[in-house]
Amino acid sequence: MNQPAPPTEVLTAANYKSVYKPIWCPGCGDFSVLSSVTKALAILQVPPHEVVVVSGIGCSSRIPAYTSCYGFHGVHGRALAAATGLKVARPELTVLAAGGDGDGYSIGGNHFLHACRRNVDLTYIVMDNHVYGMTKGQASPTTEPDWDNKLSPGGTGIRAFNPLVIALASGANFVARAFSGDPNGAAQIIAEGIRHPGFSFIEILSPCVTFRPEQREWKRQAHHAPVAPTDDAARAARRIMTDDGFNIGVLYAGDRTPYPLNGRSPQLTPEQLAAEFQT
């Protein structure tokens, strides 16, 4: 049970934290992302029981139970599918999907493409550390090609994939990059993503200090995007494809019509429906 703190008249980030202590390595960026998620929910003042955090498998996918919201910790790579079904069936809930780069871009890659193009009003947070942590340090789709590891000695030799470009090309309505070392900034971006209609994709650079200790340097590389968000996909694409990968901010905020959510009331009873079978 993710026991919520007793609510006050104004909900604070603490109201969105569960009693569980996260089992992430000390130093992991995901602590900060958790903090940002709770801050974002505090900005929006949405009651915790009306929020569902859905995840797959991986270090970062442990996040649902660390919130005081309803949680769903499903199978590897399918967070977006479960989140989509939930949101379409229960449009009044605020649904966040969260996970890592392996879960979202590799085993869940197909769902990522189709969630972007389906544009259901969800917010998808990927804590990207360019590595599989839960299985002890293998290359993920965002790992640099020359990163040496046990499973691919000398590196995979395969170029890393750019999730923001993919999201944009697939039709995500909100594309942002955040950094775990900027918890308040990330909270603002998450809140904006939740507010934005349709599918919001937020890639959060979140270092893995255990398998990628060199990522501690990210805090020296990350910087605020020197530009305002655009609703021009072509401009956003150029921006994303030419930046240094450490540009932090909302890079695209579009106005595509979101997937229509069910608000229909029944016109027929099941008995009336059977009239079509009557001979």
Added chain:
Amino acid sequence: MNTRKKPHVAPPAKEKSAEAPGARATQPPADPEKAHLSLVEFMAQAWAMEAEAVQRYGELADAMEAHNNLEVAAMFRTMAQYEGKHADQLLAEMGWSEPPIMARSGFRWPSFEAPENVPFEDLHYLMQPWHALELALAAEQQAERFFGELARAATTPSVRRAALELQEEEREHVALVKAWMEKVGKPDRDWANDPDPPVHNE
């Protein structure tokens, strides 16, 4: 503290406060709305900085507890308590029963993190009290610099006075932490050695 409420002060020199480690070239675009800090805004910000530190130290303590490093966890809890007291003092100074709403949803700081926050990524599961104090020291020094910058930039005597007092308090904290570090002593060079490999999970 004996600060008095007074209205507007001159804008803090944000660009100068960015010397803290990890904050290179990370300033958000200058926000003209925030160029003029009132005493209330200044104190709200000071409170937020302490509150974030309380929260952060709590999270760091949780992480260490989950990794069975109880000594360092206890240390972070103690730090959280100190910062909590500090935050409460600020409320008392202003006669606030609870912090203003603007302080609660997260300030945007000149750098990514609040000045007094120990960054998550500086933790290590085998870290020793000396390391924890080292991180706390850096955080206190940064806070001290932060208030120093604000004091220099302040145009209103009340804000400048408040900033200088807070700077002085942070300076005292720095001294306390340094003294503490003397007591615990430096760890061995091989403090991070772990003969076992990481484990597989899920």
Added chain:
Amino acid sequence: MSVNHLQGRPVPFVDAGISIALAGSGGSGVMTAGTLLLTAAAKAGCYGLMVRTSGPQIRGGEAAALVRLARTPVLTLDDRFDLLLAIDWQNVNRFADEIPLDASSVLLGDPDEGEAPEAFRAAGARYLPVSLKATAKGIPGSWTNMVALGLAGTLAGLPIEALESALRESWKRDVGKLAANLKALAAGAAAAKDIDGVPRLAAGNGGAADRWLISGNEAAGYGAIRGGVRFVAAYPITPATELLEWMAPALAKVGGTLLQAEDELASVNMIIGASYGGVPALTATAGPGLALMTEALGLACCAELPIVVVDVMRGGPSTGIPAKSEQSDLSFAVSGLPGDAPRLVLAANSIADCIATTQWAVHLAEELQAPAIVLSDQFMGQSRAIVDRPADPGFSGRRLAAIAGASPYKRYLDTPSGISPMAIPGTPGLVYTADGLEHNEAGTPSSQARDHHLQLDKRLRKLADHDYGRWWADVEGSGTHAVITFGSTTGGVREALARLNADALGVRLLSLRLLAPLRCEQLATALEGVTEVLVVEQNHGGQLFNYLRAMADLPGRPRSFRRPGPLPLRPGEIAAAIRDWVGATSIEKEPA
């Protein structure tokens, strides 16, 4: 008598009726003609069944509508056809196995389309030329298949009014062409008077009866809605697609939603997400899709989330024979999950029963918070039947809802029934995380032995100890011999037993509707007094046979009668197998 739930009820009389195959190639319209023939038969008060068969082409391939009409409910296709009416012969010879003819069959073909293939003539069927295309050409705006419909319908003994009425009601084009096609229908009917040797149905009871015309796929979809399903995630696959397509508009009318998924991994996880949200949810697929859904089915077991997956079985393994039937997913359905993962597996045993069984599956899934797999198959799914209006068994499962209380909520509380109160997101005071990781009662991940054992026991107990009532099987007849079967093969077995006069022969029928958890005690009771068991199924490996032998104590020396798809098990071959088996086992028992 589409479904008989009364234990020991005598096996009914079955009228052989008339079997007609309408065949032709691209654009011949035989499926439309067959559907109208079935509709007309319903109007004339007859029962009927239409099975479709076609080549692999998307359009323009050879196709045949296999229609059987009778005065009593039609349980399956007959062993043979009275009439094969071909609009043309393009590759229709490929259906020779599916359209068995004999010396008393009549073969009608258009002389302008060439000779009837040897594959059909070899059986000794009487060939009669009948001009179809030329007749249609003589009536501007008319179609050849309407001439064929008039001819076939009249030969079957259906009144022209019933055929006309069926055509009028289905007409969606311009009225001028309707008149032309009504003329074509009449011309076909007129041609029938020159043809003898086709048995005609006695006049029906005027269509006053309360009957439904429905396909197995529609029936399963309808049963799902009646059971409370309001969310469906769909990924198309033969032969389950029509189920999903029927549900898309139907669900919208009852306030539900259907969403097309990107693959079966998505569809099953989407319904799990919806179900977690408190909305009863379903998807439908076939073997290859079910294989992809396996991991998530385990999640539904572990996180205790009700879902229903209808598997419209087709020939396997792998892509297999997509548009033909086979009962070969049984083993996979009952045991194809990693870990100890108790799940519900049900099998509909007739087209009408697809309604009740799917409805029951939704009910059980919701009540027991577990995944349910419903086995249907292509033979039922893509066929249409005229059935007595199926009674509503009233199944509409309700989840045990959690109520916020003083003590902290435990989602996976160990209760005597094994069923734990379930919180629905949006409810204050009950937040929890549904988890596919093993967990303790509170839902916190745990790898401790105590928690694992407790939760395994709980998940098993809630299914094993549930009172499933009489629905676990249809038990019919009495005697020392028992035939055990499941699914669509039940129709063939029922007809075989009727032909053999099963009561006199001393054979009873058990058609298992609940395959998992297997009701071993009820099975033993239903087999009281039985000395011999024959398991009949349509697959190669004897999957039901092996399953029953592994799970239950069967009396005597259990025998297996099985044959893989794509051809249905015919009542005649089943009857022969039963006769031989009864004979052999009776002799064995008699002292020499």
